[in-house]
Amino acid sequence: MKRTDLLTKKSKRRGRNSPIPFRGWLVICISLMILFLSPILSSLLHSVKTPKDSASSPPAYIPPTFSFENYRALATSSNGLISNGIHVYIGNSLILATLTVLGTLFLATLGGYGFARFNFKGKEIYFAVILLMIMVPFQALLTPIYFLFSQIELQNSLIGLSLIYITYQLPFSIFLMRNTFVVIPRELGEAAMVDGCSPFKVFRSVMLPLSRPGIISVALFAFFASWNEFIAALSMISVQEKYPLPVVLTLLSDRQLGSLNFGLLQAGVVVTMIPCITLFVVLQKYYVSGLISGGVKS
Amino acid sequence: MKTRTSKQTGFWFILPAMVFVLLFFIFPLIAVLIMSMTNFPLLGEVEYVGLQNYTDMIGDTEFHQTIIQTLIYTVLVTPPLFFVGLGMALLIRKTNKLSSFFRTFFFMPIVIGFGSAAFLWYWLLDPGTGYIPQLLRDLGFGAMDKPILGYMPGALLAVILMVVWKFSSFQMILLMAAMQGIDPEVMESSEMDGAVKWKQLRYITLPLIKRTLGMVFILSIAGSLLAFDQFYIMTSGGPTGQTETMVFYVWRQAFRSFNLGSAAAMSVAISIALLLVSLIQVRFINEKD
Numbered sequence: 001m002k003r004t005d006l007l008t009k010k011s012k013r014r015g016r017n018s019p020i021p022f023r024g025w026l027v028i029c030i031s032l033m034i035l036f037l038s039p040i041l042s043s044l045l046h047s048v049k050t051p052k053d054s055a056s057s058p059p060a061y062i063p064p065t066f067s068f069e070n071y072r073a074l075a076t077s078s079n080g081l082i083s084n085g086i087h088v089y090i091g092n093s094l095i096l097a098t099l100t101v102l103g104t105l106f107l108a109t110l111g112g113y114g115f116a117r118f119n120f121k122g123k124e125i126y127f128a129v130i131l132l133m134i135m136v137p138f139q140a141l142l143t144p145i146y147f148l149f150s151q152i153e154l155q156n157s158l159i160g161l162s163l164i165y166i167t168y169q170l171p172f173s174i175f176l177m178r179n180t181f182v183v184i185p186r187e188l189g190e191a192a193m194v195d196g197c198s199p200f201k202v203f204r205s206v207m208l209p210l211s212r213p214g215i216i217s218v219a220l221f222a223f224f225a226s227w228n229e230f231i232a233a234l235s236m237i238s239v240q241e242k243y244p245l246p247v248v249l250t251l252l253s254d255r256q257l258g259s260l261n262f263g264l265l266q267a268g269v270v271v272t273m274i275p276c277i278t279l280f281v282v283l284q285k286y287y288v289s290g291l292i293s294g295g296v297k298s
Numbered sequence: 299m300k301t302r303t304s305k306q307t308g309f310w311f312i313l314p315a316m317v318f319v320l321l322f323f324i325f326p327l328i329a330v331l332i333m334s335m336t337n338f339p340l341l342g343e344v345e346y347v348g349l350q351n352y353t354d355m356i357g358d359t360e361f362h363q364t365i366i367q368t369l370i371y372t373v374l375v376t377p378p379l380f381f382v383g384l385g386m387a388l389l390i391r392k393t394n395k396l397s398s399f400f401r402t403f404f405f406m407p408i409v410i411g412f413g414s415a416a417f418l419w420y421w422l423l424d425p426g427t428g429y430i431p432q433l434l435r436d437l438g439f440g441a442m443d444k445p446i447l448g449y450m451p452g453a454l455l456a457v458i459l460m461v462v463w464k465f466s467s468f469q470m471i472l473l474m475a476a477m478q479g480i481d482p483e484v485m486e487s488s489e490m491d492g493a494v495k496w497k498q499l500r501y502i503t504l505p506l507i508k509r510t511l512g513m514v515f516i517l518s519i520a521g522s523l524l525a526f527d528q529f530y531i532m533t534s535g536g537p538t539g540q541t542e543t544m545v546f547y548v549w550r551q552a553f554r555s556f557n558l559g560s561a562a563a564m565s566v567a568i569s570i571a572l573l574l575v576s577l578i579q580v581r582f583i584n585e586k587d
Contacts, residue, residue: 057426111315118308135576140565144329167322228411246413280409
């Protein structure tokens with residue numbers, strides 16, 4: 001009797017809408033958490049085995065001896081799979097991400113503000129074009145983009161690739177910034193205008209500082225998009241020195257003498273995913289709010 | 299007093315973005331239409347061929363096969379994505395500390411790219427060193443020495459499993475946000491009427507988030523129709539092309555065989571299909587909850 005009393009009490013604490021008792025809820029959530037986390041943890045564990053252990057079949061779940069040898073092998077070209085140390089490719093990914101984040105922020109804050117606060121000739125048409133961008137899949141435009149880039153020597157260029165990423169981040173980012181600016185009271189800008197500020201000064205000194213959450217969300221999504229993008233990078237870049245990390249993984253998964261070095265590959269996977277996971281854990285709030293305000297309400 | 303805002307001020311703000319859109323969206327969009335009506339060799343004369351590429355496409359049985367395979371994948375992956383996402387949204391929709399703690403972990407696979415996730419699972423499923431075959435062996439399911447990614451339907455099901463792991467929490471966030479937006483009084487009054495839980499879900503919660511449900515559904519369909527990374531990495535389209543998707547085939551035509559003209563025609567076809575799917579999405583967005 002007492003036990004059931006306790007259970008109902010606990011389930012009450014979780015709110016009255018819960019269809020299952022607290023303890024059951026906890027068990028389900030913990031199981032799901034283990035399911036979602038275990039592939040990531042497995043990859044991490046496999047990457048810190050000795051090369052011998054990471055090639056052994058059947059595998060040990062927990063590394064018998066911890067070793068950073070797979071990571072050391074990534075640092076140079078001695079593994080025979082990549083012609084540079086991994087730092088070169090991390091650098092490529094960082095250049096790509098920096099260009100994409102800065103470019104997207106610049107264009108999307110200005111554009112979002114323009115759409116949020118002004119009426120001008122052709123506004124509906126420009127807005128419709130942005131909507132059209134969401135509908136036409138960017139994969140379908142890779143062929144002409146590749147051709148156009150080959151005409152102006154932009155293939156095999158990280159700058160060229162970042163221009164594509166920036167452009168296709170714009171619809172989501174402009175919507176998100178527009179939704180951010182719309183809720184800032186108009187009076188704040190108008191007061192500054194009366195003081196003689198130009199529209200751009202109002203934007204820069206009054207509006208931008210007030211829209212920090214939106215700006216962080218836009219930056220975060222631009223980072224993830226450029227860091228993780230695969231098909232365009234694979235298609236546009238054919239010089240190994242310029243490969244970003246996801247494409248480098250295709251090199252690490254090449255077979256040598258018929259066998260694949262899974263320990264090395266998982267070390268590469270860990271290097272690629274850790275920055276994303278870290279940024280997400282720190283800035284989670286902005287990820288969720290950005291997704292909701294750029295996705296649902298637009 | 300004369301304001302310093304002219305009729306064109308707003309235009310100047312959106313101009314930089316529109317320049318990018320013009321250069322890297324409008325131009326390629328026009329180019330793909332032109333290319334689709336030419337024989338487009340990388341070197342040599344470009345020749346106008348009319349609708350030849352389109353008629354070739356209609357007779358291209360290999361392309362048809364990849365369309366069918368993409369549709370099968372889409373039909374199979376959408377329900378588990380949706381139900382897992384919905385289930386998790388119901389579990390953690392409360393705004394308390396414990397819910398948001400679990401939410402963090404459920405989310406985590408989203409921020410890992412499809413590329414890294416696919417390479418992770420490629421190893422995880424390896425019959426020799428992967429943990430999943432080993433786990434199944436430990437649980438007594440037999441030798442598990444057949445590479446699951448080398449056989450049908452194992453290869454397709456394995457990719458679907460990876461995608462559900464990677465992507466269902468995306469659906470969860472959107473559904474959860476919609477549920478949190480429901481007026482709590484509506485829920486409370488339905489409880490006073492003695493509504494049974496699943497009836498409350500069926501007749502009150504779900505109808506109230508109808509718009510988001512539709513959107514999540516369309517997003518998943520559109521995303522699946524464009525699948526590439528996970529198949530390129532995990533199965534290379536195999537075994538014997540049985541998991542090659544539409545985008546994969548077009549990509550191969552363009553970037554491996556350099557048949558740019560026919561790749562462009564197929565790109566146009568895929569765009570029109572996706573445009574139709576997205577128009578349904580716009581209907582959902584305009585519809586009131």
